Amino acid sequence: MAILELKNICxxxxxxxxxxxxxxxxxxxxxxxxxxxxxxxxxxxGKTTLVNLIxxxxxxxxxxxxxxxxxxxxxxxxxxxxxxxxxxxxxxxVYQNVAMAVREAFPKMxxxxxxxxxxxxxxxxxxxxxxxxxxxxxxxxxxQRVSVARALVMDPEMIIMDEPLGALDALTRGNLxxxxxxxxxxxxxxxxxxxxxxxxxxxxxxxIIPLKPGPRATLGPEFKVxxxxxxxxxxxxxxxxxxxxxxxxIEYLMDLGNEVASQSEAIYELPDLEPKDLRWEF
Amino acid sequence: MKxxxxxxxxxxxxxxxxxxxxxLTNEEPKKNxxxxxxxxxxxxxxxxxxxxxxxxxxxxLYEKEAAYKIxxxxxxxxxxxxxxxxxxxxxGEPKCQPNTLPSPSQVFGAYKKLLADHxxxxxxxxxxxxxTATLNExxxxxxxxxxxxxxxxxxxxxxxxSLKTVFAGFLLAMFIAVPIGIILGLNPxxxxxxxxxxxxxxxxxxxxxxxxxxxxxxxxxKNSDSDSSFxxxxxxxxxxxxxxxxxxxxxxxxxxxxxxxxxxxxxxLGPVQKIFKVIxxxxxxxxxxxxxxxxxxxxxxxxxxxxxxxxxGLGSFVWEEFQNGAMDSNSKILVxxxxxxxxxxALDRIMLFIQKMISFDKGAM
Numbered sequence: 001m002a003i004l005e006l007k008n009i010c011x012x013x014x015x016x017x018x019x020x021x022x023x024x025x026x027x028x029x030x031x032x033x034x035x036x037x038x039x040x041x042x043x044x045x046g047k048t049t050l051v052n053l054i055x056x057x058x059x060x061x062x063x064x065x066x067x068x069x070x071x072x073x074x075x076x077x078x079x080x081x082x083x084x085x086x087x088x089x090x091x092x093x094v095y096q097n098v099a100m101a102v103r104e105a106f107p108k109m110x111x112x113x114x115x116x117x118x119x120x121x122x123x124x125x126x127x128x129x130x131x132x133x134x135x136x137x138x139x140x141x142x143x144q145r146v147s148v149a150r151a152l153v154m155d156p157e158m159i160i161m162d163e164p165l166g167a168l169d170a171l172t173r174g175n176l177x178x179x180x181x182x183x184x185x186x187x188x189x190x191x192x193x194x195x196x197x198x199x200x201x202x203x204x205x206x207x208i209i210p211l212k213p214g215p216r217a218t219l220g221p222e223f224k225v226x227x228x229x230x231x232x233x234x235x236x237x238x239x240x241x242x243x244x245x246x247x248x249x250i251e252y253l254m255d256l257g258n259e260v261a262s263q264s265e266a267i268y269e270l271p272d273l274e275p276k277d278l279r280w281e282f
Numbered sequence: 283m284k285x286x287x288x289x290x291x292x293x294x295x296x297x298x299x300x301x302x303x304x305x306l307t308n309e310e311p312k313k314n315x316x317x318x319x320x321x322x323x324x325x326x327x328x329x330x331x332x333x334x335x336x337x338x339x340x341x342x343l344y345e346k347e348a349a350y351k352i353x354x355x356x357x358x359x360x361x362x363x364x365x366x367x368x369x370x371x372x373x374g375e376p377k378c379q380p381n382t383l384p385s386p387s388q389v390f391g392a393y394k395k396l397l398a399d400h401x402x403x404x405x406x407x408x409x410x411x412x413x414t415a416t417l418n419e420x421x422x423x424x425x426x427x428x429x430x431x432x433x434x435x436x437x438x439x440x441x442x443x444s445l446k447t448v449f450a451g452f453l454l455a456m457f458i459a460v461p462i463g464i465i466l467g468l469n470p471x472x473x474x475x476x477x478x479x480x481x482x483x484x485x486x487x488x489x490x491x492x493x494x495x496x497x498x499x500x501x502x503x504k505n506s507d508s509d510s511s512f513x514x515x516x517x518x519x520x521x522x523x524x525x526x527x528x529x530x531x532x533x534x535x536x537x538x539x540x541x542x543x544x545x546x547x548x549x550x551l552g553p554v555q556k557i558f559k560v561i562x563x564x565x566x567x568x569x570x571x572x573x574x575x576x577x578x579x580x581x582x583x584x585x586x587x588x589x590x591x592x593x594x595g596l597g598s599f600v601w602e603e604f605q606n607g608a609m610d611s612n613s614k615i616l617v618x619x620x621x622x623x624x625x626x627x628a629l630d631r632i633m634l635f636i637q638k639m640i641s642f643d644k645g646a647m
Contacts, residue, residue, distance in 0.1 A: 057547055074547075081548045087541040091563040091641075100559060104549045154549075 002030040002066075003158060003190050004054065009063035011049055014271055023049045025216040027063070029209070031158075031190060038193040038201035039219075040249070041211030042257065047194045048084070050211070051162040054192065055081045067158075077105045080156030084163040086143040088135040094146050095131045098122060098153050105154035121153040122146075124183065141172035145179070152183065158190040165200065174233065177204060185229070198249050202242060203231060208249060212256055220256070223249055294635065298322060333386050340385040347380035377609065384613040389620075392613030400436035407431050435594060441621060444595035447512065448577075448584045448629075451519030455576050459524040460569060463531025464557065467565070473532065484525040488583035492518040492590055511593035518587050523580035530572025534565030570637040577633055581626045596622060 009027040023046045031037050041047050052058040053065060056075040065072050067079065075081075088097050098118045106114065122131050125145035135143055144164060151159060164180070165173045181204055184191055195201050201208045202225055210220040227241055236242050284307055291299045301317030304310065348371055356364035370378040384392070410431045418428035435443070466473045495518045503510045538561050546560045562569075588597025600618050603611040 055548060057544055075550055077550060083541065083544070085541060087545045089542060089545065089560065089563070091566075092559075100551075101549050104551060104555075 003033040003068055004031040004192075005029070005064075005066040005069075006054070007064045007066070009050075009053060009060045009065065011046075011053060011058070012061045022216050024053075024060075025218050027217075027219055029219060031192060033190055034188045036184065036191045036193070036204060036206045038195060038205035038208045039211050040195055040198055040201050040208060040253070041217070042213045042253075043196055045211050045213040046215075046217040047196075047211060048162055050217075051081075051160055051192075051194050055079050055160050077154045078157045080151035080154055080159045082144070082147050082151045082159065082161045082164045084166055086135070086140075086147045088143055088146055088150075090135050093132050093134055094122060094127055094138070094149075097135070097146055098150050101150045101154050117153060121149040124152075125149045125179065139172075140168050141176060144168065144176060148176075148180065148183070156189065158192065159184070161191070161193045163194055163196065166196070173200070178233075180204070181230070198246060198253070202227075202246055202249075203233060203236065208245075210249065210253055210256070220252060293638070294631075298325075336386055340383045343382045344380060344385070347382040351380050379609060381607070381612065384610075384616060388610070388613045389616045392610050393617045395610065396437040396614065396617060400438045403433065403436040403439070406433060437599065437617075440594060440596050440599045441625070443593075444584060444588065444597070445625070447516045447588070447593070447595055448519060448580050450512075450516040451523060451580050451584070452577050454517065454520030455524035455527060455580065456573060458520070459527035459572070459576070460531055463528045463569070463572075464535050464562070466528075467532045467535025468557070468561070470536070473536070480525065480528065484529070486522075488518065488522045488586050489590060491521045492587050494518075495521065496591070511591055515584070515587050515591045515593040515595070518591070519580050519584050522583045522587075523576045526575035526579060527569065527572035530568045530575070531565065534568030534572075535561055538564040566641050567637075570633070570641060574630060574633045574637070577629050578626060581622075581629060585622060 006027050006029040009024060010022065011024040012022040014022075027050065039047065039050070049058070053060050054072075056072050056079070067076070072079075089100070092100065095118060098121060099114065102109070102114045102118055106117070109117070119128070119131070122128055125148050127142060127145055127149070130138060130142060135146070138146070147164070161180075165176055168176065177200060193201065193204060198208075205225055208223045208225060210223075212218050212220050223245055225241075225245055227236070227239060284303065288300050288303055291297060291303070298321045301314045302322055305314040305318055352364050352368055352371075355367050367378055371380070410433075414429050421428055466476060492514065495514050499510050499514050499517065503513065542560050542564050546556045551559065584595070585597040585600065587593075588595040589601045590597075592598060596618055600615055603614045603618070
């Protein structure tokens with residue numbers, strides 16, 4: 001049974017005019033419970049918009065999003081979000097950042113239970129030694145781990161990751177991929193990963209869906225990743241299935257890229273927007 | 283140990299002492315010697331240059347004023363009187379000194395005099411208190427008001443009164459501007475509907491605020507016999523100075539980083555939690571910048587307001603000195619000027635220190 005269903009989702013930032021500012025067009029997506037789905041796409045193709053629709057920060061212009069067969073209304077603790085830029089609160093320590101989520105998600109817990117839960121999750125992401133440090137004292141990878149802990153501590157049924165490792169170096173990235181997979185395999189939550197890295201998607205996901213570049217982005221055909229878990233990163237490079245799927249996806253994306261490039265001679269009318277001038281407001 | 287000392291110095295705003303401490307402990311002598319020259323010796327040299335220029339300026343003004351004075355005496359009272367005045371001037375007799383910009387040494391003399399005056403008055407006060415102690419006790423037992431010292435306040439007393447007024451005004455400004463700023467920052471509709479009030483009242487001069495407050499307080503305070511001058515001056519100071527905090531708070535609250543707001547939404551924080559855990563800490567640097575401006579504006583307008591409201595303090599001290607025209611009045615006014623400047627500087631440093639203590643944005647200057 002699908003835990004998340006997107007039906008004919010369109011998102012436009014300027015709904016008054018039919019085609020202008022339309023970011024997403026006719027998106028249909030089903031995610032099964034316990035599944036790890038990756039959406040890959042070029043930067044600027046509307047990935048973050050899609051994520052914000054699913055986590056409830058934005059509302060679609062048309063279409064419905066069902067989570068456990070119920071239309072979603074705003075954000076929810078059942079869907080944990082890991083943002084691209086960590087979004088930790090810089091005036092709180094690691095402990096306090098995670099504690100804020102715990103207090104909101106489990107208000108009925110006693111102080112001691114909350115404290116134990118916070119410590120358990122911080123330990124899970126391997127940051128016990130830095131639990132009382134501030135985000136600015138941590139490296140990028142460590143910050144993203146805090147962000148992971150903060151999302152998971154609420155015990156969400158689904159984790160939504162918006163290019164979580166995009167700002168990290170290759171080595172840290174690899175380590176964190178392993179850790180996220182390990183945590184995911186522990187209790188098999190549903191996971192949605194948005195990324196621009198095909199290898200990352202292949203390594204982590206069960207199913208990969210390319211997002212055609214915007215404006216009017218829509219989802220392409222899905223690619224199943226039939227590689228047994230746990231996957232071994234070094235062995236993966238010689239795996240025929242891996243090579244085959246990888247080539248197929250890259251070929252598809254390249255074709256899309258060329259298509260967009262050849263289309264770009266068409267004249268686009270720019271939206272009639274003016275930047276807001278804050279200078280005279282005060 | 284050394285690093286700890288340097289850290290303390292930096293905390294209290296004496297970071298420029300760092301190279302000197304390092305030089306004294308023989309750490310990278312060459313580099314630190316250069317730093318000492320740059321950060322300690324050069325500023326001290328500039329102080330001496332300033333005093334030198336002042337001395338030169340006051341000398342030439344003195345000469346001009348003296349020549350004019352002798353000339354007019356000659357015309358009005360004849361050659362003999364002029365000669366007498368010249369001799370008197372050269373002898374350094376205070377009563378025939380020309381009235382002009384005093385020299386640094388005169389100002390320093392006035393400073394010592396004010397200090398001595400303060401010591402005398404303080405001793406006087408203490409003696410008075412001892413003398414009336416038993417009497418006041420018996421008066422209190424009878425339910426009468428105690429006898430208090432009503433003599434002339436010393437210069438230091440005036441400073442303390444001014445500080446009290448500015449502090450009360452600052453607190454008033456803070457308790458009005460920060461909550462209103464938060465409410466307006468959170469609510470764009472309210473903000474745009476009230477914006478005109480801010481725009482109109484922000485540039486109003488301290489004098490006008492004083493008169494407005496005077497009109498209101500005078501009537502409200504009709505039935506009480508308490509002295510309303512303190513009330514009037516601190517309320518005016520608060521009203522003049524609160525605008526910087528108000529505008530900065532609105533700005534800070536309404537432009538909180540969208541990422542933080544998204545976090546608050548995703549965690550489903552309630553409105554109170556959202557304000558106190560996310561919005562306030564995020565806008566604290568801007569609020570504090572506003573508070574710093576408010577404090578310095580408060581200190582600046584205080585002098586003008588005290589001067590007009592006839593409430594005791596540095597402002598009225600300056601005004602009285604200007605009015606009484608004694609020999610050393612000008613020097614005393616300059617002493618007051620330096621004291622005002624130094625206290626203003628110290629207040630700003632204190633605010634910066636508090637800001638660094640409680641704000642996450644440690645890089646703020």
